[in-house]
Amino acid sequence: MLMRHLRSPRHPASLALLALATAICMGAGPELPATGLAAQEQAAESKLPGLSVEEARAAANRILKAVQSRDANLRYSQFSPELKAASSPSMVAATIRTQPKLLSWNLLSIQRGLRTTTVEASLTTSAGKQDVFLVLNGAGQISGYHIDLTDQAPSLVARKFVAALSSGHFISARGFLSLELQKEISVASLQSRWQQLQRQTGDFVRIKRAVEKGSSSDQHLVLVFTEFNRLTDSLFVILDNNNQIIGVDFPSDPITPQPVR
Incomplete structure (x- = not known):
């Protein structure tokens, strides 16, 4: 089965750490006047x-x-x-x-x-x-x-992602993607890619299983075996260690339906 090249996985810093590193803490007490570098940072932020x-x-x-x-x-x-x-x-x-x-x-x-x-x-x-x-x-x-969804199994997260796609809940499906990947893949783009796949495979029938096929220190590859009314094929989903989806691809040349023997 020929596959399009998988989107190059990123290795982003933890979203929580990223947020904490640049965030403005909420619910804090009265702020003291900023001086020096802190004042410059606040002035720059106010111009955003x-x-x-x-x-x-x-x-x-x-x-x-x-x-x-x-x-x-x-x-x-x-x-x-x-x-x-x-x-x-x-x-x-x-x-x-x-x-x-x-x-x-x-x-x-x-x-x-x-x-x-x-x-x-x-x-x-x-x-x-x-x-x-x-x-x-x-x-x-x-x-x-x-x-x-850090505390869930990568295969379960990937399965939930495809389930959301198959039910037409593309906003929910996009929510499984990392925020970085969401900048590149809009809801409309995700919907279009799913519809293009079904034009080749036929309508979605069911998810047969989701299997983790490989992992490294910072990534997990999950194959979601999916049955359509013309054939069964697999979707590739890559997740990081926080179970954020950082790469996803559909088969560009699905397996041709075979005659009955």
Whole structure:
């Protein structure tokens, strides 16, 4: 089976460390006046476009309150235009039914960028604790997210990713990708690649199994064997040690269906 070249895996620093290294701590007491280098850093930060720290905090709280309310219409209204184009209130409602209830949350850090702002939050849900990174655009709308799944098996994460793709929940599927990879793969691009695959393989039927085929000190390769109505083929998923998907590829030349013997 011929395969397109897999996207070169990255070895990013831990998102948590990255966030902590550049974040502005939330919930701290009154700040002391900055001097010297600290004053210069604050002045440079204030010139960044997009959301301020207070705006990002307020937007993240609005989004998490909507998640807690389980109001599909409200959650959909907070999507960026790109996410809205790939979803609908009914799809959001279907996703909500599969998720645990959000009980409370604590905003941990904010990382401001040139185009987006990333907010790290610790969630307490009916299924336990969960860390999440929310990516906000300049209007305070959610344009992406990533859930920390470090404690799960790589094969399970890869299986959940393909399950989200196969059900048409491309926003949820993209949430399994690392934030770095999300910068390169939009929701629309992910949807297009899945639809192109099905034009060759036929409609999705089921995931047969997900098997970890190799690992190194910082990467895991998982093959997700997937049955379509014309053939069965495998999808390649590469994850880092935090179970963030850093590479994914679909077969460009799926196996030709064989005649019955």
